[in-house]
Amino acid sequence: MEYAAGKYLIVLQLIFELESYIRELKKTGGAIKEFVTQSNFSLQVYKDDSKTSLKSSTRLECMMQDYPKTLAPIARVGVTDIWLAYAPVKNNPEDAAKVPKGNPYHSATSGELAIYRARSLLLRKVVVLITPLPLDLFFTCSGKYGVKKAGVQIGEPIKQVFNGQEVDPSIVWKPKWASTFSDVKRKVGGNCSISQGSTMVVKGRNVSIKGLSLDGALVVDCIDDAEVKVEGSVRNNGWITENVDNKDTSLPEEVRIRGFKINKTEQLEGSFHEPGKYCLKP
The missing domain is CATH 2.160.10.30 (UDP N-Acetylglucosamine Acyltransferase; domain 1)
Incomplete structure (x- = not known):
């Protein structure tokens, strides 16, 4: 759920500055690094260390709060x-x-x-x-x-x-x-x-x-x-x-x-x- 308010885009409890947000979207195409996780949140996803077989049904996820990882080191990011x-x-x-x-x-x-x-x-x-x-x-x-x-x-x-x-x-x-x-x-x-x-x-x-x-x-x-x-x-x-x-x-x-x-x-x-x-x- 998101809505625009002035120069900011507010997503739940995340607040993005629109100008830099649009700039990042153009650069990344909106792609955020994904990770695999099980529906029961188990830490063991793979059958063994080869990581070629999954232990059970698994899903790919990416999180909105990972957005800052795409930003430059000089970007201003804060946590309340x-x-x-x-x-x-x-x-x-x-x-x-x-x-x-x-x-x-x-x-x-x-x-x-x-x-x-x-x-x-x-x-x-x-x-x-x-x-x-x-x-x-x-x-x-x-x-x-x-x-x-x-x-x-x-x-x-x-x-x-x-x-x-x-x-x-x-x-x-x-x-x-x-x-x-x-x-x-x-x-x-x-x-x-x-x-x-x-x-x-x-x-x-x-x-x-x-x-x-x-x-x-x-x-x-x-x-x-x-x-x-x-x-x-x-x-x-x-x-x-x-x-x-x-x-x-x-x-x-x-x-x-x-x-x-x-x-x-x-x-x-x-x-x-x-x-x-x-x-x-x-």
Whole structure:
């Protein structure tokens, strides 16, 4: 399954730049190196080391992800970590609950919470470039800049069980706030911290978070023409995540397959629907 979107061709979870993709197709005719495999994925395909006779019914395969092997050594090819972008939702609650601990559940519950976890990990990985160099910084190859793993101090997630699945809840933002790691680095700074069990929701393009200490729930919602700086110490009772029974038919189906509901006990909310520059500080 594939479709064109602007200058890119998107194939499932593969993204090709159209210009170089077309160039490679003209060069290779679309041929990707094939390999032989058995339908049961057995490693032993041939009867013996002569590799002249097949052990059983076998097929030839080629994989879309082998496309980069046809590219020149200088080609730019990247792979996204699973925790950042891979969270299929395909198992019902009953089947997901049977998955051995430590394996991916691939359910509606784990799919949603994987997004929250990815956001938390991104904030933990934020680094700050500083010059001149204090002694506690790491040197880059050029020796001109230091990299300090500062970013956001985030409490370890509280382990909870929803629909029989152990998950760790929650930070979420709209893609227009940050769609890349560089966006996050640019918009987060200072000594920020988010406590265990806190919730942060960012809905707005021009929101910067500087020196924020969050223990509770914070929601920032602004239009694109508003610039909002969030700072200071936020303390409240926050949002409470409650387990639900997926067999309780009195609940909507989307809540049952989710495995939990959120009670918004208390929060600090900043809504900015007029152009301008604002500061949200308790």
